[in-house]
Amino acid sequence: MTARTTADRRTRTALVIGGGIAGLVAAMALHKAGIEATVYEAYEDPAPGGHAPGGGSRFGGGMTIAPNGQQALEAIDAAQTVSAIGTPVTALGLRSWTGRHLAQLTPPADLPTTRFVWRKELHESMAAEADRRGIPLHRGRRLLDATDTGTGVTARFSDGSQERADILIGADGLRSTVRSLIDPSVPKPHYAGVLTFTARVQKTELPSTEGVLYMCYGKRAYFAYQIFDDGSAAWSANLPHREPLTQAEAQAVGAEEWHRRLTEAFADDRTPAPDLLSETAAQDLLITGPTETMPPVRTWSRGRMILIGDAAHATSPTSGQGASLATESAVELARCLRDLPPTKAFAAYESLRRPRVDRILKHTTATATATSAAARTATPKPAGPLSRALRDALLPVATKVGGAGGAVWGAWQFDHRIDWDERVG
Numbered sequence: 001m002t003a004r005t006t007a008d009r010r011t012r013t014a015l016v017i018g019g020g021i022a023g024l025v026a027a028m029a030l031h032k033a034g035i036e037a038t039v040y041e042a043y044e045d046p047a048p049g050g051h052a053p054g055g056g057s058r059f060g061g062g063m064t065i066a067p068n069g070q071q072a073l074e075a076i077d078a079a080q081t082v083s084a085i086g087t088p089v090t091a092l093g094l095r096s097w098t099g100r101h102l103a104q105l106t107p108p109a110d111l112p113t114t115r116f117v118w119r120k121e122l123h124e125s126m127a128a129e130a131d132r133r134g135i136p137l138h139r140g141r142r143l144l145d146a147t148d149t150g151t152g153v154t155a156r157f158s159d160g161s162q163e164r165a166d167i168l169i170g171a172d173g174l175r176s177t178v179r180s181l182i183d184p185s186v187p188k189p190h191y192a193g194v195l196t197f198t199a200r201v202q203k204t205e206l207p208s209t210e211g212v213l214y215m216c217y218g219k220r221a222y223f224a225y226q227i228f229d230d231g232s233a234a235w236s237a238n239l240p241h242r243e244p245l246t247q248a249e250a251q252a253v254g255a256e257e258w259h260r261r262l263t264e265a266f267a268d269d270r271t272p273a274p275d276l277l278s279e280t281a282a283q284d285l286l287i288t289g290p291t292e293t294m295p296p297v298r299t300w301s302r303g304r305m306i307l308i309g310d311a312a313h314a315t316s317p318t319s320g321q322g323a324s325l326a327t328e329s330a331v332e333l334a335r336c337l338r339d340l341p342p343t344k345a346f347a348a349y350e351s352l353r354r355p356r357v358d359r360i361l362k363h364t365t366a367t368a369t370a371t372s373a374a375a376r377t378a379t380p381k382p383a384g385p386l387s388r389a390l391r392d393a394l395l396p397v398a399t400k401v402g403g404a405g406g407a408v409w410g411a412w413q414f415d416h417r418i419d420w421d422e423r424v425g
Contacts, residue, residue: 011035011337011345013165015155017143017178019043022309022326023171024126027135029076029334032420037135038165040157042142042172061198061288062118062234064089064213067111067414069324072331075420079112081125086115087228090211097219099270104212108411114320116213116226116234118200122323143177148303167342168305169333171326174294176311183299189292189314191244194222196317197262198286201233204279206272216273220265223273235276237262238291247289256282291317296361301346308333313357321360321413329353331418339424348424360413 014030016023019041030037065082073079090113094102107114130137142158146168153168170178174189209227216223225235239262250258259282266273294314300307309326332352336345 009166009341011166011342013167014038014337015040015153015163015165015168016171017155017168018171018173018176018309018311019127019137019139020171020173020309021122021126021323022173022311022330023169024123024130024135024137025073025076025078025327026169026171026308026330026333027137028078028126028130028133029331030337031133031135032076033334033338035334035337036165038163039130039135039137040141040143040155040163041137041139042158044140061196061236061286062116062200063122063323064320065115065117065122065327066320066324067107067114068321068416069327070112070115071417072324072327075331075418076334078126078129081129082115082117082122085121085125086117087226088211089114089116089213089226091213093209093212093214095214095216095271097217097269097271102217107414111414118234143172146178146181146305148305150303153304166304167337170305170307170311171309171330173310174292174314176307178305179297179307179311182302182305182307183297186297186299187295189294192291192293192317193240193242194238194291195241195245195250196236196238196288196291197258198234198236198288199276199280199284200286201235201276201279201284203231204233204276206233206275214271216269216271218266218269218271218273220268221262223266223269223271225272225276227272233276233279235273235280237266237273239265241290245290247287250289251287255285255287258287259285293317296358300350304342306333306346306349313353313361315361319360325357325360328416328418329357331420335418335420335422336424344425352424356416363413 012035014035014037016027016037016039019039023039027037027039065086070079070082073082090106092105094104096102127137140159141161144156144158146153146155152164152166154162154164155168156162168178170176170182172178179186204227206227208229213226214224221240222238223235225233227233259277259280263274263277266277293316294310297307297312300312308329310322312329313325315322315325333349336349336352340348
């Protein structure tokens with residue numbers, strides 16, 4: 001009788017491993033569900049490197065938060081963490097290296113507007129909100145191991161400390177330690193054939209893109225940019241590089257050398273890429289390192305440990321859904337744990353999330369393939385002349401067939417509302 005009572009007991013405490021977006025949202029959602037959550041982050045500095053020369057960070061660069069991500073934040077009264085700092089993205093424009101307009105995709109008008117945010121600023125906003133809610137965040141606590149006792153989990157950290165709670169949530173990203181504890185046989189992330197660079201241009205003479213985020217399939221590399229109404233701009237580039245480099249190795253090459261190589265790669269493009277590069281000082285170049293992809297993760301939980309975010313379902317880096325899917329999963333997991341004991345809650349969470357996650361992963365993979373080798377982050381070399389011509393001819397048709405050729409941009413992905421008050425199970 002005692003064992004049954006213990007097994008059926010609702011979750012009261014949780015260890016959240018990873019202090020990024022997924023971990024902070026999970027902790028806030030659990031807090032709203034009445035569960036005491038503590039966040040443990042491996043890094044001391046939430047944003048090492050910043051915009052220092054040759055810098056770079058897993059918290060660096062820019063990103064978009066889609067309507068579905070914002071709706072998930074609304075469910076836990078945290079939408080202001082994005083709206084207060086984000087810049088509207090009203091459409092997605094696709095261009096060839098010649099400057100030719102290929103397609104323009106607009107999101108559904110009745111949903112929150114997609115927002116561009118700097119990852120560092122978003123993290124700071126969410127960390128401040130978590131602190132306001134009284135959620136502890138411990139930095140410099142790298143998880144080494146965890147033991148599931150059947151009634152709880154004991155985590156051991158690199159500083160020699162141990163912590164115990166009813167459950168442990170792995171929100172520790174693409175190279176998740178928790179994932180390897182749940183399933184030691186899970187495949188490792190693999191190099192996608194490109195290095196990624198980002199920069200923030202404080203002042204450009206180029207005109208505002210009026211809310212449009214442009215993706216340019218360059219002659220030698222991929223380039224995305226948005227020019228804001230205040231004259232500032234943000235851009236990112238995927239530069240093909242056959243040999244894999246770690247972030248540290250890429251940084252060791254030096255920002256000036258990478259700036260030179262990027263300038264050379266986009267020299268022939270008739271897009272704003274050459275101008276934006278010329279207006280970017282080498283010391284402002286953020287070397288975000290190699291792009292990696294993750295095979296599907298089939299085991300999300302074991303015992304009292306479970307995964308969310310990139311640790312469970314890493315999307316294509318160009319999908320624009322990584323943070324938003326992670327936010328959805330964090331909120332849904334908290335709802336399940338609010339209403340069900342851990343084992344049943346984990347099963348309910350997977351049944352809620354698997355179909356949607358698998359559909360989005362399949363869609364983003366297919367989209368990346370359809371938009372050509374030059375746009376795919378899995379391709380270590382740019383498209384040749386024939387491939388470029390075929391892509392530029394077929395892409396406008398493909399986006400229209402997909403229901404997004406200037407009218408609707410991923411409506412089924414974006415229109416996903418979570419009813420916090422609805423009971424689970």
